[in-house]
Amino acid sequence: MATATVAHHDETAHEHHEHHDNFITKYIFTQDHKMIGKQFLITGMFWAIIGGFLSILFRLQLGFPEMDLSFLRPLLGGWIDEAGKLDPTFYLALVTMHGTIMVFFVLTAGLSGTFSNYLIPLQIGARDMASGFMNMLSYWFFFVSGVIMFISLFIKTGPAGGGWVVYPPLSALEQAIPGSGLGMTLWLIAMTFFIASSLLGGINYITTVINLRTKGMSFSRLPLTIWAFFLTAVIGLLSFPVLFAAALLLVFDRSFGTSFYLSDIYIGGEALPNTGGSPVLYQHLFWFLGHPEVYIVLLPALGITSEVIATNSRKPIFGYKAMIISMLGITILSFIVWAHHMFVSGMNPFLGSIFMFLTLIIAVPSAVKVFNYLTTLWRGNLIFTPAMLFSIGLVSFFISGGLTGIFLGNSAIDIQLHDTYFVVAHFHLVMGSASFFGLMAGVYHWFPKMFGRMMDARLGYVHFWLTFVGVYLVFFPMHYIGIAGFPRRYYNWTNFEFTNMYTDLNMFVSVAAIITFAAQFIFIFNFFYSMYRGRKATLNPWRSNTLEWTTPLKPGHGNWPGEIPTVYRWPYDYSKPGAAEDFIPQTVPLSATPESNLPHEQEMVKLEMEIMKEESDVLVANESKH
Amino acid sequence: MEKELKYVDMVEQPISMHPKKFALWLFMVSVVMVFAGLTSAYIVRQAEGNWLEYELPSIFWVTSGIAVASSLTLHWAYFSAKKDNFLNLKIGMLLTVLLGIAFLVGQWYSWVAMVDRDVFFVGNPSGSFLYVFTGLHAAHLISGVIFLIIVLISTLKLKVHSKAMDTMEMATTYWHFLGGLWLYLFMFLLLNH
Numbered sequence A: 001m002a003t004a005t006v007a008h009h010d011e012t013a014h015e016h017h018e019h020h021d022n023f024i025t026k027y028i029f030t031q032d033h034k035m036i037g038k039q040f041l042i043t044g045m046f047w048a049i050i051g052g053f054l055s056i057l058f059r060l061q062l063g064f065p066e067m068d069l070s071f072l073r074p075l076l077g078g079w080i081d082e083a084g085k086l087d088p089t090f091y092l093a094l095v096t097m098h099g100t101i102m103v104f105f106v107l108t109a110g111l112s113g114t115f116s117n118y119l120i121p122l123q124i125g126a127r128d129m130a131s132g133f134m135n136m137l138s139y140w141f142f143f144v145s146g147v148i149m150f151i152s153l154f155i156k157t158g159p160a161g162g163g164w165v166v167y168p169p170l171s172a173l174e175q176a177i178p179g180s181g182l183g184m185t186l187w188l189i190a191m192t193f194f195i196a197s198s199l200l201g202g203i204n205y206i207t208t209v210i211n212l213r214t215k216g217m218s219f220s221r222l223p224l225t226i227w228a229f230f231l232t233a234v235i236g237l238l239s240f241p242v243l244f245a246a247a248l249l250l251v252f253d254r255s256f257g258t259s260f261y262l263s264d265i266y267i268g269g270e271a272l273p274n275t276g277g278s279p280v281l282y283q284h285l286f287w288f289l290g291h292p293e294v295y296i297v298l299l300p301a302l303g304i305t306s307e308v309i310a311t312n313s314r315k316p317i318f319g320y321k322a323m324i325i326s327m328l329g330i331t332i333l334s335f336i337v338w339a340h341h342m343f344v345s346g347m348n349p350f351l352g353s354i355f356m357f358l359t360l361i362i363a364v365p366s367a368v369k370v371f372n373y374l375t376t377l378w379r380g381n382l383i384f385t386p387a388m389l390f391s392i393g394l395v396s397f398f399i400s401g402g403l404t405g406i407f408l409g410n411s412a413i414d415i416q417l418h419d420t421y422f423v424v425a426h427f428h429l430v431m432g433s434a435s436f437f438g439l440m441a442g443v444y445h446w447f448p449k450m451f452g453r454m455m456d457a458r459l460g461y462v463h464f465w466l467t468f469v470g471v472y473l474v475f476f477p478m479h480y481i482g483i484a485g486f487p488r489r490y491y492n493w494t495n496f497e498f499t500n501m502y503t504d505l506n507m508f509v510s511v512a513a514i515i516t517f518a519a520q521f522i523f524i525f526n527f528f529y530s531m532y533r534g535r536k537a538t539l540n541p542w543r544s545n546t547l548e549w550t551t552p553l554k555p556g557h558g559n560w561p562g563e564i565p566t567v568y569r570w571p572y573d574y575s576k577p578g579a580a581e582d583f584i585p586q587t588v589p590l591s592a593t594p595e596s597n598l599p600h601e602q603e604m605v606k607l608e609m610e611i612m613k614e615e616s617d618v619l620v621a622n623e624s625k626h
Numbered sequence B: 001m002e003k004e005l006k007y008v009d010m011v012e013q014p015i016s017m018h019p020k021k022f023a024l025w026l027f028m029v030s031v032v033m034v035f036a037g038l039t040s041a042y043i044v045r046q047a048e049g050n051w052l053e054y055e056l057p058s059i060f061w062v063t064s065g066i067a068v069a070s071s072l073t074l075h076w077a078y079f080s081a082k083k084d085n086f087l088n089l090k091i092g093m094l095l096t097v098l099l100g101i102a103f104l105v106g107q108w109y110s111w112v113a114m115v116d117r118d119v120f121f122v123g124n125p126s127g128s129f130l131y132v133f134t135g136l137h138a139a140h141l142i143s144g145v146i147f148l149i150i151v152l153i154s155t156l157k158l159k160v161h162s163k164a165m166d167t168m169e170m171a172t173t174y175w176h177f178l179g180g181l182w183l184y185l186f187m188f189l190l191l192n193h
Helices: A002-009 A011-017 A023-028 A033-063 A070-079 A088-124 A132-152 A182-211 A224-255 A279-313 A320-333 A349-361 A363-377 A386-408 A411-417 A421-451 A457-483 A503-533 A599-625 B002-011 B019-047 B059-082 B086-116 B125-156 B166-192
Strands: none
Touching: A033 A088, A033 A132, A033 A421, A033 A503, A088 A132, A088 A182, A088 A224, A088 A279, A088 A421, A132 A182, A182 A224, A182 B019, A224 A279, A224 A320, A224 B019, A224 B125, A279 A320, A279 A363, A279 A386, A279 A421, A279 B019, A320 A363, A349 A363, A349 A411, A363 A386, A386 A411, A386 A421, A386 A457, A421 A457, A421 A503, A457 A503, B019 B125, B019 B166, B059 B086, B059 B125, B059 B166, B086 B125, B086 B166, B125 B166
């Protein structure tokens, strides 16, 4: 085997490359993509706890409107009034911050940031990202963004309160609600840093995938994870600048008195000077990012799932090309459906029909992906690792949440369902929970590579079942509440006769949410405990084909101690008929596996032999130089 | 035949482009998206009526001329660098930097002309959009001038020559892009104001 010899004899040559880092360059201002990935992961986990905790606070209000919340006063201070009630404007801020944190900080930075950084160089066979410095900058911009957002949680007027979509005029006028004051300004500043971070990261991911692949790693041999990260970065590159444009105009409206989004507004009986603006303009600009953002969040999770399901079914992924084409289709379609968020904004019904049609087309590539996951699982030698369970959970949420998307995508039905809890249920299942499960699958699957130790599987199973059942218990009842007409973002419903009858259902949802949230601490414990005390991992614990498992247990900066391995085959040669093992890593040449080669592969062997001879000549030449 | 092609595909080291140059192109894509977003917003907003009509400052014709001229001098400098003609390179770079600054000054005077027309940043969005377009473009142009000055300094140190063209090429690409972006914005305003 050529690769083995390559790895051995170049070991000494690499000694010169080894960096000797001190604490700061190794753990803080690091340019190593693996450490940056871990930084994103830990920061994402921190934000997930905060975002989850905020949701518990407003779930308490929704499920138990009569409850005395004075026990929260040490934490929330003045936001709990004398009678022990949550301040209604702070409720709005809680919902806003929960959405912002979860969408951007956890499921964009925490998911894409972690796994794109960690896996792209490892799976394509590169020493590091195209620009380690830009990569470091990407993390620290994210960090600054997080610090600003965190500070905004504690200011006197409270954090931004206009919903995570921050629609003007609510978000543009300080007089509107306390959350449109300083909190909103900090929100905008934080998001600017976040956009810069995403763009720096995205540019790096695209450049790396296109330019730094190892020998033999053609696009048709890329693992689907890399395809997903690549397309995610493309979507981000095209959509985040438009959010920047939208936010910029909002900043001008808020702080300089322009009227891009404001027109004919009366506050307290007095007219504001702004004329000529259009709030719907903001919605167009925002949703041009906002909808692709859904796929920025979801595609990496789908990529991770493809990899985990194929590995743990011991089967090649079903329809590799179809998977790529459907991801490309989703990428393109994601840019031309944004107005389905605005069916009731007074837009031309004919335009609504066009957007409805385009929206429903997305069901096709999505269904192709679901079909391919199920057919990959079909008759596989399933190994139920925690990562595998979370991946299957993702497929489940993707189906149950995706189905309700077909309802919401119809402009006529959307008139009834718009801004109700039906929408909340839909996107929490298909985007929130599915992506979260992708994130979890990724952590359980690549933990051994990240920290050289295994996570505890039994705790993983407990975590999975509590979370999986919990998510359904939380979000499934919301469909009924939504169909009954409950609007989102309402502080309480006890004043309305038609909503009274659902109080017990809301109570049920809140209890389920608290249990689900509590279950996440099993994961947190498992994560940090296993990092130090976990069972030592083997080099390739999941018997997987991709390149990251050919690195040493704890790869240094540069990933491979010798030459970067060459790739000779696609990453899904699992259970190939005739093969000795049920997996053949990408680094094994076809000539080494004559027993399992297909006829056309057998013909490629001859050419491969010539190349390997050439390569060994080069190696000998290099050797004599040392 | 097809299999052989596949084989070639397999062994080729798939490095196709200088990573930093590639990243620059991606950055330019994101800038395009910002302005695409803003100009589409302009069209959408204009279609809704209540739109202030005003005459574009005529100085835009001058600044557009300066933008084209600066691209020409920069490309002259670029060719000179390729031929290792250092004197022309330095002259070309210096001219480009000066023209870049002249462009910025010209854009400032366009704002003065706007104020003379009683079209302010605060007011009907029709006028505000013009300030945003020119202002945001100028912000990018300042980054371009800084980039040019960095390259100018390294030309003075004779660090740019036919064997070391990477930064020079990137500066040229970026500067042409910014010039083209301005011409697009100007034409857009001519057609849609």
